[in-house]
Amino acid sequence: MDADVAVIGVGSMGSSAFWQLASLGANVLGFERYAPGHDKGAGHGETRIFRTAYGEGTEYVPFLQESKQLWRHLETETDTDIYSEIGRINIGEKEALKKDISGAKLYQLPYELLDAKEAAARFPQHRFEENDMIYVDPQAGFVRPELAIQSATQRAIELGAKLYCGVSVTAIEPDDAGVTIYCGEERFRVGHVVVSAGAWASKLLPQLSLPVWVERQILVWYRAKNPDVFSMEKFPIFGRETEGQRWYGFPSLDGHLVKVAFHHGGDEVDPDTIDRTTHKEDIEHLSKFIHKYIPDLDPNAVKAKVCMYTNTPDNHFIIGSVSGMPNVTMLGPMAGHGFKFAPIMGKLAAEVATELTPTMNIDMFRPDRLIRV
Template sequence: MSARDADVAVIGLGTMGSMAAWRLTGAGADVIGFEQYGVAHDRGAAGGESRLFRTAYHEGSEYVPMLRRAREMWVELTRASGRPLFTPTGCLSIGLPDIDPMRNVRASIEEHDLEHETLDPDALAHRFPQHAPAAGEIGILDTAGGMLRPELAVLTAAVLARTAGARLFERTPVLAVEPEDDGVAVVTAERTWRARRAVVTTGPWVRELVPSAEVTPKPIVLTWFAPIDVRAYHPGVFPAFIRDTDGHHLFGCPVMDGVSVKAGVADVWPPLTDARELTRDLPEDAIAPVMRSVQRFLPGLHPSPIRHEVHLDGYTADRTALIGPVPGMPDVIVLAGFSGHGFKMAPVFGSIAADLALRGGTGFDIARMDPARFPARFAPGGGAAPAPADH
């Protein structure tokens, strides 16, 4: 056996990798980490200024225990770092009461006794006139919801990991991860590193190192709109929101930059076969759907965006992440495929990565996230068509 460089190598220091490095060092592990770009860069899944945090969950009530723990961790991290990582604005879900997302929101509330306010159509129109009403729609305000600062959160976790002794190498792409007799070899252009275990958190790029991972890279377009009266969209009066109406899936956050509201729609661009194909130049017709949604549902915003960004996330066919040992490679733990809704739980996923790498198990229920659950690769443009993206 060759001498080891560290207990654990973390590959990809974006959302999940930075949190994993932080939690691993917190558990006393000797950590090395590698990022192909700089920490908190804007080409992956962590860019775009803000992320919605919700506990009453459109995607299913089974996430609530993780979401509750995540909220505690965000509050702790915000306090400990002195940085505004989490802003408790609440999160408003809007839709007809009997659509699946709203049923799941109610199930989350009922099964887990979550604090909330239910707004009937009149109360919704009166309390949040920024949202144009549609017949019969209600609002459910998740009072534990809010918004997160993704770039700052990634940077904070990486700084904390470094302060605790992690050696994190930026602009250092990993070329291969290879199992060895009693550990893993991590190959970079400069040298090969050895660790007891590897945590692969390379997001939309995951198939380059773990070809069996059933993850498809998919662009998400974000757009920012200037309000006619900016005072009506500040965090104190305008919660983060998510809305499903007549096939429109619209989400957004209050003003954070003093001038604009972020609003986005799902599924504007088709999936990519390779994350490196991403172009960040947006054809004009790609913005048209969000402009239509904003014009209809947020009439207090000028309907032409003042800026846009294109980011990537990795999607699985069932929109549930892959978390666990790579089939056939027990010392390589993969966390990928967060399918448009993973950021809010990132500190918990970091803890789970540390649990799996150091103890071989976790107290969180991750059975449904087993990386071995897909019998065949999810083909971009084929197979099961993804449902609208979550956030």
């Protein structure tokens, strides 16, 4: 045996599993086709939102609470500043905010609800519609994805894990006694694998016919006309439902540029052939929103980046073991909203892979709800 466990794909989720496995004392290998923190998958672009009340389902709230503790733990272990709690506002008609409100009530999370007039006085950077309600989540914030991935990976290596960087796994063959991993001509034999290959998961496990689809997403940066009002202290993260579309943005990290993006609405793509160049038509619709709703930003985009969501049919994650496929733990795909959960989901996958009872119930993410071998 080359190791107890191998992590295939040391990206957003895999780097956390790598760290957690090494923390448990497992003998662990990691395989990553690019360098940790790269910009070809789903874990790049400066910032990822962390929320507390969760529109995707109140069941996620306990996972978020654990995740926050683990982000803080990773910061302490690596002497880094990964998570910034600067608050978030969610803008929409009252109906769109219902799930946030019920999650906050259920878990007694602090929040405020403002009408458009109150919000305009507090957040003058935004132009609100008359019917807008604004949900303020003071315990939300953002994670720095590249730093998070690199820190977790580095910490795992310090704890004894071995990383094969720039190495693509071409196939995995599980059996009752372990798993054979193929990297072209080279092969490795391990007791168990955690598959955290993100958009490439379907390619690595073709026998599962995963019902997931990869969506091209664009992140766009705009220049602030008055940078002072877009600082972390004055401009919280925002999410907004406008003209039937969800979009979101962050304060300026560099004192000049503000990142904004649509949530969904991208084309279905193959991760190996995705167009990574951004075009005028990728950006113009968002620029119109900027012009109309955040006029203190210059609507001429300064730069843009391509990223990928890997969507599931029910919008929930795929995590756990697969019936009929021994010694394989799935860690993702993460349905386009997984980054904030990386440390807790990495921890739970590490527990499953080392046959510990998971410290939280992950039934809602079980692969078998969607797939059969």
